[in-house]
Amino acid sequence: MIREVDARKLPDGFIEIFSSCIGRPGDASEIVGLYEEPGWRLFAIFEEREIVAVAGLKLDSPSEHELVHLAVKKERRSKGLGKKIIDILTGAFRLSDLFVWTDDEAVGFYKSIGFRIIQEETTLHGIKRYKLARYGMYFSGGYCNHVDTIFDET
Numbered sequence: 001m002i003r004e005v006d007a008r009k010l011p012d013g014f015i016e017i018f019s020s021c022i023g024r025p026g027d028a029s030e031i032v033g034l035y036e037e038p039g040w041r042l043f044a045i046f047e048e049r050e051i052v053a054v055a056g057l058k059l060d061s062p063s064e065h066e067l068v069h070l071a072v073k074k075e076r077r078s079k080g081l082g083k084k085i086i087d088i089l090t091g092a093f094r095l096s097d098l099f100v101w102t103d104d105e106a107v108g109f110y111k112s113i114g115f116r117i118i119q120e121e122t123t124l125h126g127i128k129r130y131k132l133a134r135y136g137m138y139f140s141g142g143y144c145n146h147v148d149t150i151f152d153e154t
């Protein structure tokens with residue numbers, strides 16, 4: 001089950017998994033604060049009441065929807081969950097195009113599920129960053145802000 005969560009009232013176990021998809025895990029609580037802004041939507045994926053993955057979307061620009069965060073609990077990786085979460089969110093919000101910034105660790109994941117690199121950068125610390133896009137994933141129904149916040153599809 002995917003459930004939208006309130007950044008000010010995070011469920012148990014959320015921050016631990018969220019920390020695994022950011023450069024400085026110690027900054028996780030501060031970064032989660034971004035999701036108090038309009039258009040920033042945070043999700044937790046539950047299996048038998050336990051959080052097994054988290055995801056965050058930025059939907060404030062009608063033309064550029066971004067998957068800002070995605071992390072699957074270590075023991076649950078490589079079982080198709082990451083792909084499934086993207087597919088569910090894409091369908092629920094009718095995201096015909098979706099963008100993501102990532103690094104060498106996860107770029108292969110996004111490429112394997114249909115994203116392609118559209119921009120590359122190297123940070124001041126020498127870390128490669130990639131911007132990827134997946135176009136035409138769903139019908140172009142435009143920006144949809146009226147979806148249920150609980151999706152029982154996982």
Ligand SMILES: CC(C)(COP(=O)(O)OP(=O)(O)OC[C@H]1O[C@@H](n2cnc3c(N)ncnc32)[C@H](O)[C@@H]1OP(=O)(O)O)[C@@H](O)C(=O)NCCC(=O)NCCS
Binds near residue numbers: 108113
């Ligand atoms: C990246 C991540 C979200 C992928 O989730 P996952 O549930 O393990 O991925 P899936 O099982 O859905 O994999 C889907 C496909 O991508 C491939 N894949 C998964 N991780 C990969 C990686 N790091 N590199 C290359 N390919 C990868 C899988 O082999 C699978 O391919 P297949 O369909 O041909 O078998 C997960 O590994 C994770 O949480 N990593 C740590 C946090 C992170 O890096 N997040 C992304 C930051 S933007």
